[in-house]
Amino acid sequence: xxxxxxxxxxxxxxxxxxxxxxxxxxxxxxxxxxxxxxxxxxxxxxxxxxxxxxxxxxxxxxxxxxxxxxxxxxxxxxxxxxxxxxxxxxxxxxxxxxxxxxxxxxxxxxxxxxxxxxxxxxxxxxxxxxxxxxxxxxxxxxxxxxxxxxxxxxxxxxxxxxxxxxxxxxxxxxxxxxxxxxxxxxxxxxxxxxxxxxxxxxxxxxxxxxxxxxxxxxxxxxxxxxxxxxxxxxxxxxxxxxxxxxxxxxxxxxxxxxxxxxxxxxxxxxxxxxxxxxxxxxxxxxxxxxxxxxxxxxxxxxxxxxxxxxxxxxxxxxxxxxxxxxxxxxxxxxxxxxxxxxxxxxxxxxxxxxxxxxxxxxxxxxxxxxxxxxxxxxxxxxxxxxxxxxxxxxxxxxxxxxxxxxxxxxxxxxxxxxxxxxxxxxxxxxxxxxxxxxxxxxxxxxxxxxxxxxxxxxxxxxxxxxxx
Ligand SMILES: *Cc1c(COP(=O)(O)O)cnc(C)c1O
Numbered sequence: 001x002x003x004x005x006x007x008x009x010x011x012x013x014x015x016x017x018x019x020x021x022x023x024x025x026x027x028x029x030x031x032x033x034x035x036x037x038x039x040x041x042x043x044x045x046x047x048x049x050x051x052x053x054x055x056x057x058x059x060x061x062x063x064x065x066x067x068x069x070x071x072x073x074x075x076x077x078x079x080x081x082x083x084x085x086x087x088x089x090x091x092x093x094x095x096x097x098x099x100x101x102x103x104x105x106x107x108x109x110x111x112x113x114x115x116x117x118x119x120x121x122x123x124x125x126x127x128x129x130x131x132x133x134x135x136x137x138x139x140x141x142x143x144x145x146x147x148x149x150x151x152x153x154x155x156x157x158x159x160x161x162x163x164x165x166x167x168x169x170x171x172x173x174x175x176x177x178x179x180x181x182x183x184x185x186x187x188x189x190x191x192x193x194x195x196x197x198x199x200x201x202x203x204x205x206x207x208x209x210x211x212x213x214x215x216x217x218x219x220x221x222x223x224x225x226x227x228x229x230x231x232x233x234x235x236x237x238x239x240x241x242x243x244x245x246x247x248x249x250x251x252x253x254x255x256x257x258x259x260x261x262x263x264x265x266x267x268x269x270x271x272x273x274x275x276x277x278x279x280x281x282x283x284x285x286x287x288x289x290x291x292x293x294x295x296x297x298x299x300x301x302x303x304x305x306x307x308x309x310x311x312x313x314x315x316x317x318x319x320x321x322x323x324x325x326x327x328x329x330x331x332x333x334x335x336x337x338x339x340x341x342x343x344x345x346x347x348x349x350x351x352x353x354x355x356x357x358x359x360x361x362x363x364x365x366x367x368x369x370x371x372x373x374x375x376x377x378x379x380x381x382x383x384x385x386x387x388x389x390x391x392x393x394x395x396x397x398x399x400x401x402x403x404x405x406x407x408x409x410x411x412x413x414x415x416x417x418x419x420x421x422x423x424x425x426x427x428x429x430x431x432x433x434x435x436x437x438x439x440x441x442x443x444x445x446x447x448x449x450x451x452x453x454x455x456x457x458x459x460x461x462x463x464x465x466x467x468x
Pocket of ligand 1: 110111112143144221253254255256257258259260307308386409410
């Protein structure tokens with residue numbers, strides 16, 4: 001399987017190279033050259049199988065040219081053994097025909113663990129076989145940083161530098177990043193905002209000599225391997241409630257479009273999915289785009305679901321690429337327009353295709369809070385604010401024949417203030433986190449300054465190569 005860039009000017013690469021590269025050299029995103037497909041019998045046979053086994057089968061066609069099946073199976077086993085629930089991603093019914101897919105049983109209580117735990121093993125495996133090391137640099141507003149650090153701590157071939165805005169992540173999130181105790185993990189509190197952190201990371205990748213000396217690599221949600229890992233739970237959950245014999249629908253709390261794009265991939269692979277509903281908070285660029293055809297970047301508003309406080313939804317480019325019949329020049333024109341004027345208009349045929357695959361809806365802050373309280377009282381399931389955005393939107397997209405699965409992307413304990421505002425009491429912390437508040441923190445505070453951060457990377461990364 002080869003991967004091509006959505007902008008058509010970067011070389012086609014195999015799975016391992018795409019894994020280590022992240023963003024394509026032409027600024028585009030890598031997608032598989034063709035969609036592998038699973039037939040009904042293969043999908044039906046997933047019923048009752050352990051999560052790691054289904055993961056191996058779903059991921060295999062994407063990776064088989066580069067990764068041995070036995071190695072892949074072992075890495076899936078190890079990745080999903082870190083989860084606290086034996087089903088890894090169990091379903092909970094919240095009403096007739098309405099289900100919640102619990103994706104928060106991983107080590108950092110957010111769905112990002114499902115991809116990150118596998119990604120770190122895949123990367124380490126490829127680097128070991130090549131005898132290489134890389135330096136991962138990322139910016140986080142909270143969840144991604146914790147999941148990446150937990151997944152990469154102690155990995156021999158990787159140094160991970162994670163930038164977060166000083167005093168602007170929750171104490172829980174900060175401690176998840178700063179208490180790993182691992183020598184290859186370098187949390188950096190930047191005296192600035194999340195946007196400042198992101199700008200520094202972007203500029204570091206743009207600095208060619210730094211990029212080559214440090215063998216920089218990324219693990220943000222545009223990394224193809226993260227998408228691949230997320231395809232799996234669409235299959236396991238659909239099969240658990242009657243797929244592929246009957247279609248199911250999904251509602252997905254969405255920020256960067258990675259998670260819902262994985263649902264689209266499952267559909268392209270042959271899983272019968274009726275609707276894929278994009279759920280956004282008041283940062284509603286995606287639902288506006290579906291309604292009007294115009295993708296128009298506004299300013300980010302802070303909400304109770306901060307992991308969806310995003311205006312530029314990077315992975316949407318992948319869906320557009322298919323909607324434009326894989327016309328890379330058309331995508332390049334749209335993205336040039338976006339860079340120039342913060343907006344573009346989707347052509348009528350492509351818009352029709354996007355609308356054929358996706359629906360969208362928005363939940364504002366009042367609806368989110370009300371949904372947390374309603375679902376809690378009616379069912380005993382306590383949704384976190386991101387999940388509540390999904391449930392609020394899902395309830396406006398129900399159809400009597402088709403079951404609806406809403407993805408639950410975080411444990412409520414990660415967002416205690418928002419949950420307490422909704423139900424009047426703080427959520428209980430799951431076992432294993434009791435000592436988080438007393439673990440020793442280890443991180444540096446750096447100025448919001450490109451050269452200060454770059455000097456720190458050069459002084460502390462193991463992958464540093466001599467100046468060429
Ligand atoms: C990252 C995240 C999302 C958004 O996922 P995308 O793949 O960026 O759309 C939703 N909820 C939570 C809790 C997250 O951490």
